[in-house]
Amino acid sequence: MEYYFAFAAAALLLVNLISLAIAMWRLSPRGTPAPSISDRPAVSIVIPVRGVENFTALTLARAFELDWPHYQLIFCVAEERDPVVGRIEEAMAAHPEIASRILAGDDRISANPKLNNCVKGWRAAENDWVILTDSNVLMPADYVEHLISAWRDDTGLVCSTPLGSRPAGFWAETECAFLNGHQARWQYAGEALGFGFAQGKSMLWYKPMLDAAGGIEALAAEIAEDAAATKLVNRLGRKVHLVSSPFEQPLGRRDLREIWARQSRWARLRRVTFPIYFAPEILLGGVPPLTLGVLAALTADISPVAPAAAILLIAYLPELGLAFAKNWPVSFRLCLAMIVRDLLMPAIWLRSWIGGSFEWRGNTMTIGTESSELNEPSVA
Missing domain, CATH: 3.90.550.10 (Spore Coat Polysaccharide Biosynthesis Protein SpsA; Chain A)
Structure with a gap:
């Protein structure tokens, strides 16, 4: 079983690295x-x-x-x-x-x-x-x-x-x-x-x-x-x-x-408009490969510390390099911000499947699969 967990973690990290390589090539x-x-x-x-x-x-x-x-x-x-x-x-x-x-x-x-x-x-x-x-x-x-x-x-x-x-x-x-x-x-x-x-x-x-x-x-x-x-x-x-x-x-x-309100609204919009592409988003970020890597280590009865550290380095150092290379905002807090982002992402993904309304610049909006509406008079 540990091999399946390890293979899945490696596959997700590889997809992450490929996306970073494409972005490095495509973006000025x-x-x-x-x-x-x-x-x-x-x-x-x-x-x-x-x-x-x-x-x-x-x-x-x-x-x-x-x-x-x-x-x-x-x-x-x-x-x-x-x-x-x-x-x-x-x-x-x-x-x-x-x-x-x-x-x-x-x-x-x-x-x-x-x-x-x-x-x-x-x-x-x-x-x-x-x-x-x-x-x-x-x-x-x-x-x-x-x-x-x-x-x-x-x-x-x-x-x-x-x-x-x-x-x-x-x-x-x-x-x-x-x-x-x-x-x-x-x-x-x-x-x-x-x-x-x-x-x-x-x-x-x-x-x-x-x-x-x-x-x-x-x-x-x-x-x-x-x-x-x-x-x-x-x-x-x-x-x-x-x-x-x-x-x-x-x-x-x-x-x-x-951040929670904005990202939840955007996630709900993606889920409603492009559900096939949205569903795999739960696999993005550092949390899924980290979880699978830790499970692989625990299943193999070895310490998860070294595998977890390696996964974090593979997940975040290339992204930090992309930010440096493209002259995007970079600070000492960015690595922690990326980790916090990835911790929030599964919760945001799950929130997108739950009903309810959202506030958008003074407008209350209901976003559903079949229909969407403004619930109050718009002023913007």
């Missing part, structure tokens, strides 16, 4: 300039916003400082009295040379409040190329160039995962461990193997293509717009591609409750 270090391109079409950038966040001033400033000849910014709010409107107006006044506008209103086409907020922006977009981007994306100057340069002949959508940055405190570093070493790594590994999944943080669309396939309303087919986007692009016989250098999401301070 943070700050790498976008590939130079000659075709620079006009672009509309639709940004759904709600409330003032820790880095609102910074992310707004970056949006108005893009190195792209022709682009328009469309800020979408569900409520005209949202306090972020004043901040946006100040940024617009400071950059009159950039075409920008604010649109208010709540178009209920789905149970997804962010998608509802984007509808008016999509309809108002003047250009064929449209980027749907979250308000907390820290756009580099060559943001548009990164996205456009990743478009290929078979592309249906270009995306970027969020790269956690500027963490303040241990729990923010734990969120970095979730976003960078785990989620981004596996998403890029999947894309490299032909399993490209959309990520809603930054999505570049060719507007005529999506309009011909049902328009932005087609993204209401799933509770998560990125899941609907993935399935739509696949139906069109095209692929989801990712930029080589993910865009930053500055985190600031986080606490365990926030």
